[in-house]
Amino acid sequence: MKTAVEHLEQYGIRPSIQRTAVMNYLLKNRTHPTADEIYSALEKDIPRLSRTTIYNTLHLLYEHGAILVLNIDPSTTHFDGYTHPHAHFYCTKCGKVHDIEFDDAQFIERNRPRNAHTLTDAQLYYRGICDKCAEAEKVAQ
């Protein structure tokens, strides 16, 4: 598995302590964390870490294509260090974001907008209630 530093360099990003930590967190934690979750996890190890740095870094990584930005949760942005084309499922009960692999890898490319000069991003989102939450609901009744 590639290191966070190698990842950053591959996308032309200079690997500072903070950037490496954010990239590493996203590679190790496939949970689609929010900026705040990343901040909370990293501030333990990096004293004087600023939330602004987390936001700056996430923007930078996104600009360089090193991560995905998910606007699947209306209340906050989630981030994904796994950039291979795949879809996401957001459970509106537990708030978790799940990965979905799709069968037709060409679908997204085949349906790209005709009037798009440049494409930076393509995302397929599902929203609903996951089995686990539906089960918990049933038991509670």
Add this chain to the structure above:
Amino acid sequence: MKTAVEHLEQYGIRPSIQRTAVMNYLLKNRTHPTADEIYSALEKDIPRLSRTTIYNTLHLLYEHGAILVLNIDPSTTHFDGYTHPHAHFYCTKCGKVHDIEFDDAQFIERNRPRNAHTLTDAQLYYRGICDKCAEAEKVAQ
């Protein structure tokens, strides 16, 4: 073309003045407006209209499946009165949201998450720069 009132009733929503106005605006204006754009357009005709009503109404319409909620623009939510399955393209330069029809209507359903108990929503989003903005950029140089 169905009227806004008919639309609301079809989804089991009581057609108040405000709800009808919002539904009608979304049916007539296929521009994917924001809550604020809807508010600005309607306050001219409906005195004492409240922004809260716009938000309440949009939530209600969404809950009943009468409209789509688009989280394609990171800075604000857009709404779509056209609920037939289709994708969207957001130009990050001009901020416009464009409709995209896709070729394989079954794709979304075929790739639905395995661990989804209930699905309320499925959206395919593209982001980039539209031809118009790219052209304007070129001319400016």
Add this chain to the structure above:
DNA sequence: ATTTAGTTTTGTAATCATTACAACATTAAA
């Protein structure tokens, strides 16, 4: 008509994720 209960709308005040910005710190180049 009038009362009553239920529903809908309104206005104001929060909330909270994100951004703006300027000072400070660090790194790279000269």
Add this chain to the structure above:
DNA sequence: TTTAATGTTGTAATGATTACAAAACTAAAT
């Protein structure tokens, strides 16, 4: 070692959205 460029920090705004309670409206029942 100076200088310039880049990166980080902290605080203060921003602004879309929500919370909430009062007021207005609607429909049904008396």
